[in-house]
Amino acid sequence: MSQHVQRQAYQARQAGPGDGPAVARDLRREFAGAVHLPGDAAYDALREAPYSSIDPRPALIAEATSPADVRAAIVAARESGLPFAVQATGHGTQVACDGGLLLRTGAMGSVLVDPAQRIARVGPGVMWQEVTAAAEPFGLAPLAGPVPSVGVTGYTLGGGFGWLARKYGFAADSVVRAEVVTAEGHIVAVGPDRHPDLFWALRGGGGNFGVVTSLEFRLHPVARVHAGTAFFAADRAAETLAFYRDWIAGAPDELSTAILITRMPHEPGLPPQLRGRRVIGIQAMYAGEADEARRFLRPLWAAAGPALLDTMRTTPFGHAMMGGTAPMHVELLPTLPDPVIETLVRAGERPGSPVTTVEIRHWGGAIAAAGPDAGPVAHRSVPLSVVIDAHVPEIERALRPHVNGGTFLNFLHDPARTEAAYTPDDWRRLREVKRAYDPDNFFHVNLNVPPAG
Template sequence: MGSDRFDVLREQVRGQVIEEGDAEYEAARHVYNGMIDRRPAAVLQVSQVADVLAAVRFARGLGIEVAVRGGGHSAPGFGTVDDGLVLDFSARRGVRVDPAARLARVEPGATWADYNHATHAFGLASTGGIIGSTGVAGLTLGGGIGYLSRKYGLSCDNLVSADVVLADGTFVTASEAENVDLFWALRGGSGNFGVVTSMEFRLHPVDMVHVGIMFFDAATGAEVGAAYREWIAAEPDEMGAFLGFHQGPPVPFLPEEWHGKPVAVIAGMWTGDLDAGPAHWHPMLDAGQVLGSFFAPMPYPALNIMFDGLSGVPGLQGYWKADFLRTLSDDALRTAVAYAPGIPSVHSANHFYPIDGAVRRVAPEATAFAYRDVDFAPVIAAQWPDPSENDRNIAWVREYWTALHEFSEAGGYLNFQDADDQARIEDTLGSNYARLAVLKAKYDPDNFFHVNQNIKPAPAGTAAAAVPAERPAVLQAEAVPEEAHQPDTEPRTANPAEGAAT
């Protein structure tokens, strides 16, 4: 049994309040990153919106910190807090699809695997993450980069509305029709403005996709990366594929002698006509000696969970860094090759995600996500099982990031920054930071929601620039038809049309 400190809250909520000493406490306090070892005063397993209203008012009255846990995937551990109250939405994972309107209503504990399972039943999808266990809410609030970004924009570009409990314990809906400034801030401003209790997304026709995965020796990564840079720029928006550096995973289509060795990988999917898919992969087969490859049509949700056993494993030690690159320069590629031998484990990933196409057709000031004029978002996501290796692996990430940052923009992708990146928040939010600080002062003047990549409230009297009223261009029109960009390169090694590992 817990103390009587939270008895008042217990009387006001339907969800379970768990304190230290309760049998469920150890399981309830742990989060995705095994490096995070915080001990909250209590964890509220949220049952409904009324619980959130009561909990926010209770925590304010008691003067304790609040952390919000949605999908629970936060590398810095923002889903928990020492001596505070955790609002745990892990049981609130419902997804309701309206196929006629092409809309999906999502609860805040849902993961992208949950979301894709529900929407795929109707042949629909929205831009989600690369890993299925990533939370929908957290990814969207920080922007949301994924395989569908080039075709349909970021996750936040597909957000239609959000229900939010504000810092004063009141409930509002933010959309293009009401609380427009809050709606603007939620799309890239992270969890600074309230507790999101549901989200509504616009859906797009995505069903079967043509998946491609190619492995190369990491030592040839500069040449492979240069070929990838030219290829992805020329490809239609229907092609969503990233360049990565890994330890070779134990998959059947990669020879065993490369398991655990540094490899470069091109991975992603073609979302256009399935029969046209194989031809779009051909140019990358000429980029270097292919160590192993896999090409096949498969349901989109199957690709989204394909790497969960490597990079989506809870309980591993983890430390992340991120940047934005205006271009994938030769210097950046040489840096990636130099640091590839130090990749900590098969669970680690250094990826370069393309964010051109539909992402760039949204103005930087149209949402809080400002970096719309860059081509790539590199992330260094190191994960490893042994805590005794923490210092060495953290040092590798920091050294790699420092070397890469020389060729990067000032800011980085919010969702892949760690707790020690707080000092970068103004650079990360770029030209939109000042407006976000004013809105923070409006919606959370006391900075009640600060267990996040935090935006400080602007001083009283600071004027905010007007929030654009127009809808983002990516939601008004589809991307350029793929017929305008058909490749004519013939394959020389593996055959993507075979639909199997080679």
């Protein structure tokens, strides 16, 4: 870091946090986007995160329109001593930017597709539904998340685990280049041969190392998929999970599956055979022909019993993205032993239980086969993850002897567990990269990687 920026940071810490209106006034001189203060008409809508547990109260909100705007916001926050956070769609917001400068990047929404090179270049405000729509006419697909309205950049920087991961790896594995504004306010191009340590850290290290203002990643030849959810009565949940434990060993990489044990709401819009019932939902996506998909899935369907409803169909990839379970508690499993099955089946059985859904998802395939230049997305060898949509200490204690203690950054809500998302070697290397590019931990309002030393 330059002596000038170090001096600015030191002076800001001595002076204390800046005044929001004063910072906004100074920022507007070189910031092309809108700047909002508490009380402004757009302030409350822009500060919100998707999770009710977080209620951010930033001192000001700035809506960037370009990398120059991003740089101006970083410099303003540094010089004023304000905490700084960046948010596009907000799904990755786990720490409130109270009293700080919240940078919104939703207006930076460009999408460019090069079908010959099978590359997409996107701005930080782009959502997956926009990329899938742009790639679909060329028979290509990105490694999108299960929810179309999730932002591409935050999802990818955290690793990015979607329905094509078993075939092509994490979304972070497909990144080829990025443009980043650093903590010093430098706009740098990052890739395998330019700032290689930073390029490595970005592909799984989250928003700890800079603000990404454009991202380039590979697209994959997936025109159509066979995908959907089949629902079964929950009384065979234990037998289904026991069968699944062995069945996944023979599943091809083109096939991704998850089993949900869920309590359906009693809503008029739901099919009557599901309404108000506790059911098994088997989600599946096969990147291939329908006949092949049905052949692989038939034994699993038989183990679960007669289907109450089967929505499997062949469709363009962008029309098949199925939502996931809200990850309030996540564990990674080396296997699925009987005590774990019993715990998961009973998790939401009791009337009044806060648990609505338990999800068991199959990993493996290309996730575990990443090359030596892959980024720091950890626990690649784990075969299964468990997501529970509520915190229940009794359930968590019962699972503890059987889990590997790790987690996945994009599923994480507890900042204290950030280190558990990485291997010890990757955690040490991430902290070294952090020290090189952000020694003052300017980017700390996040799932934080502190600088070494």
